[in-house]
Amino acid sequence: MEHADVLVVGGGPAGAACAAAVRRARPDADVLVLDRAAFPRDKVCGDGIAPEALDVLAVLGIDVAALTDGFPAVPRLRLQGPRGTTVERETARPSVVVPRAVLDGRLLDQVLAGGARFRQHTVRSVAVSPTHVEVDGRFRAPVLVGADGAESVVRRALGVPPNRPDQLAVAIRGYAPVLPGTDGVQVVTTTQQRWPAYAWSFPLGDGRANVGYGELVSGGVTRAELVAGLHRMLPGVQPTGLRAHRLPLSTGRPRQPGGRVLLAGDAQSLINPLTGEGIFYAVLSGALAGAASAAGARAGQVLRRALDRRLGAHLRSSGAASQLSRWPVLMDAAVRAAVAEQRVFDDVVALGLADGRLTARTLAATLRRLV
Structure with a gap:
């Protein structure tokens, strides 16, 4: 022993x-x-x-x-909402991949x-x-x-x-050449198709990017559908080394x-x-x-x-934000608010990548931009 x-x-x-x-x-x-x-x-x-x-x-x-x-360091982040609204800004502090x-x-x-x-x-x-x-x-x-x-x-x-299953995601990940216009930018994109689902492209700084696609297990997604989702949401990506993993939320x-x-x-x-x-x-x-x-x-x-x-x-x-994000219209309104205000963008980044909170400022700005 x-x-x-x-x-x-x-x-x-x-x-x-x-x-x-x-x-x-x-x-x-x-x-x-x-x-x-x-x-x-x-x-x-x-x-x-x-x-x-x-x-x-x-x-x-x-x-x-x-x-x-x-x-x-990767100083910028681009976020696309499920209905196509997109924001790209510098983050308060850069990430690294x-x-x-x-x-x-x-x-x-x-x-x-x-x-x-x-x-x-x-x-x-x-x-x-x-x-x-x-x-x-x-x-x-x-x-x-x-x-x-x-x-x-x-x-x-x-x-x-x-x-x-509704509290468990599954994602597939590989490595691919950086897509045009995304060097130095972390890209997170969502879509209404098979919602909630998202894809990402994170540049390593050596001409490659970590690329992937994920969605909830409760949707019954297969490996083939994960691969198809990756290609659908990141057109032109040519990944190698694709592997899947589960994410207990x-x-x-x-x-x-x-x-x-x-x-x-x-x-x-x-x-x-x-x-x-x-x-x-x-x-x-x-x-x-x-x-x-x-x-x-x-x-x-x-x-x-x-x-x-x-x-x-x-x-x-x-x-709470995860529950609200089930409505694509709210997600796009939040992205529009982040386009308009750097502070809202920073709130959204902190909530998704660190220990930020769902602030009254971000909620109010999101509600003002509902269409």
Whole structure:
């Protein structure tokens, strides 16, 4: 039996941020990260990183310049509503697009250099006792953090059910040459066809873009329809390496269980229901889980309160906005409002990519532009 102070299942951004947070708070803590993959490894994702996610990592002592080296800032965002209204502006702070095959390996390397340990291991069972948690009869710790993604083994071991189909999206992603006029611009486009559905094109700065298309699982979409949707919404795109993945949306987020087992990132259904963004949520929830781990048997309760304080108002706003966005006319009105006012545009970006709220200013501006 191998012992640690904190076991982290999953070496992606949520797990790495968790390990970094534990070591930041308790430099003598023994943190063991388990993942079935060897790093670096690819992860199906849009690859866009909001500046707020980098802020969280910087506080944890991560060298964000090294993390994003070779991938230039992306200063603009273009948003197209389902009825064709389009806005393109500079964002308040630029994002960066780094392939997960690069990002996750660089991040985990920094965390391991900071003193955390790593084992390549496929987790199959989790057993919780009054004093500790065991994984597969091989690893033991007072606290375990499940940061093992949308198909979380830890979540299933806790008996937490998966998201309902209407709270679960599926998307397909590949890489393609940057489309004309989109270098330096993150593009998010929506359509009334198979609504709600969206496509994206995020430039990497090397002539390529991460491109993809997604919609709700409840619509019964097939892989062929995902590919067709991508080509329909991004005409002329020629992607390679297409892979699909599921996105458990925050509208189906479960209550964090009390006790010694914590959930972070996708395992906690922390995916923005408006944009599918998850890296900011992942690193923030991972950091909060790392801090909560010091509470031992009360770690779950501590994390639950911390998540509510830090993200509760935002998650309620994004959930409400997700419901309102089911009416395409409202979505286009919001885009028209963003065309007219930079502050509204900034509100919309913060709500979709970070921890912004559905402000009275944006609601009023949207209602004024209903047609």
